[in-house]
Amino acid sequence: MGKLSIADLELTGCTVLMRVDFNVPIRDGSVGNDKRVVAALPTIRHALEAGARVILMSHLGRPNGEAKPEFSLRPVAECLRRHLGREVGFVDDCVGAAVEARVEAMRPGDVLLLENLRFHSGEQKPASEPGFADALARLGDVYVNDAFGTAHRAHASMVAVAKHFEQRAAGFLLVKELEYFDSALSDPARPFVAVLGGAKVGDKISVLQNLVDKVDRLIVGGAMAYTFLRAQGIEVGDSRVEEDKLDIAAGIIAAAQEKSVDLLLPVDHVCGRVFDEATPPEVVHGAAIAPGLMGLDIGPETADVYAQAIAAAGTVIWNGPMGVFEWDAFSAGTMRLARACAESSALTIVGGGDSASAAKKSGLADRFDHISTGGGASLELLEGKTLPGVAVLSDVQ
Numbered sequence: 001m002g003k004l005s006i007a008d009l010e011l012t013g014c015t016v017l018m019r020v021d022f023n024v025p026i027r028d029g030s031v032g033n034d035k036r037v038v039a040a041l042p043t044i045r046h047a048l049e050a051g052a053r054v055i056l057m058s059h060l061g062r063p064n065g066e067a068k069p070e071f072s073l074r075p076v077a078e079c080l081r082r083h084l085g086r087e088v089g090f091v092d093d094c095v096g097a098a099v100e101a102r103v104e105a106m107r108p109g110d111v112l113l114l115e116n117l118r119f120h121s122g123e124q125k126p127a128s129e130p131g132f133a134d135a136l137a138r139l140g141d142v143y144v145n146d147a148f149g150t151a152h153r154a155h156a157s158m159v160a161v162a163k164h165f166e167q168r169a170a171g172f173l174l175v176k177e178l179e180y181f182d183s184a185l186s187d188p189a190r191p192f193v194a195v196l197g198g199a200k201v202g203d204k205i206s207v208l209q210n211l212v213d214k215v216d217r218l219i220v221g222g223a224m225a226y227t228f229l230r231a232q233g234i235e236v237g238d239s240r241v242e243e244d245k246l247d248i249a250a251g252i253i254a255a256a257q258e259k260s261v262d263l264l265l266p267v268d269h270v271c272g273r274v275f276d277e278a279t280p281p282e283v284v285h286g287a288a289i290a291p292g293l294m295g296l297d298i299g300p301e302t303a304d305v306y307a308q309a310i311a312a313a314g315t316v317i318w319n320g321p322m323g324v325f326e327w328d329a330f331s332a333g334t335m336r337l338a339r340a341c342a343e344s345s346a347l348t349i350v351g352g353g354d355s356a357s358a359a360k361k362s363g364l365a366d367r368f369d370h371i372s373t374g375g376g377a378s379l380e381l382l383e384g385k386t387l388p389g390v391a392v393l394s395d396v397q
Helices: 035-049 074-084 097-104 130-137 156-160 172-186 205-211 224-231 243-258 300-311 332-343 353-362 375-382
Strands: 015-019 053-057 089-091 111-114 142-145 168-170 192-196 217-220 262-264 268-272 282-285 294-298 315-319 347-350
Touching (some): 015 035, 035 053, 074 089, 074 111, 089 097, 097 111, 130 156, 168 172, 172 375, 192 205, 192 300, 205 243, 205 375, 217 224, 217 300, 224 243, 224 294, 243 262, 268 300, 294 300, 294 332, 300 332, 315 332, 315 353, 315 375, 332 347, 332 353, 347 353, 353 375
Parallel strands (some): 015 053, 053 111, 089 111, 142 168, 192 217, 217 262, 315 347
Antiparallel strands (some): 268 294
């Protein structure tokens, strides 16, 4: 990836200031899902085993620059203690004299978790409060970023803090994320298949425009598919259509034809009369949907076609569900697609967010090659962008 890794650093005796992504659900004072904590463990353990002092910083939720107890990272310290099998210190701020005193008292092998970065408005508005980044930077000798889920944000702890350090490296999780996406986008095993779903074409315009130049097949599902069908003159009943994106959809259809990319759209649907979990599912055969019905999932014939395309692929990137998978009556299309990916011999990458949730719901998550920890960051990589939290890291010399 061309960036310095924590594996390249000599850490003995150093104080490592490490940005992690501990933006986890807190329920009744405990961590509700520890996946992101577990994902950071290899990098933390590496630093500790090298004889470093480790200071961890993260955000949690959206406290909007105020210290709100419900957004405290204190429960994460206990979760991390259980996983590491050693004490994890916690300090109820992330900058200031009290924090600096705790850091000064640390010994090699100690771990200290700082309180929520977003309790300070300077985290999200570094330009208006540069002193916040300065204060954080004073805490460490080297900087390590292992927070892929926030790497698309030019926040203080991701960019401004890093610039204070001569050595600023990627953690193992960040390296892993970047290497998977880079291998898929720059040198994929073919056929290269992208599966895009979700609610809005508007959310995926740049992804669609970037991938149509790279893939062999482009599979579209979810509510965004109805905008594509309407752009082809196909009636879609009461399904969600972004009228202001019809020209964009038509342009992507034309680009796919020009580049000989096989664009797959739904040929049947599972519909409902209203957008409600209790609405009875009705299978509509054919691409057109009659008035009074709205598409809420791809149909069984579409799921078969999509599954066959995935089975023949060399590389699959999946971002976005095929329907309202949270509702069991409209989850079959997404679950079939997840099963097809899990059973495929292709390199399979899931782009975080709802797709990761769908993979987990399928019970097959451990059979994917990579499930990203960052929905927004993975989307920007698929758009062809360079992430601010990556760009600032030191280049390999």
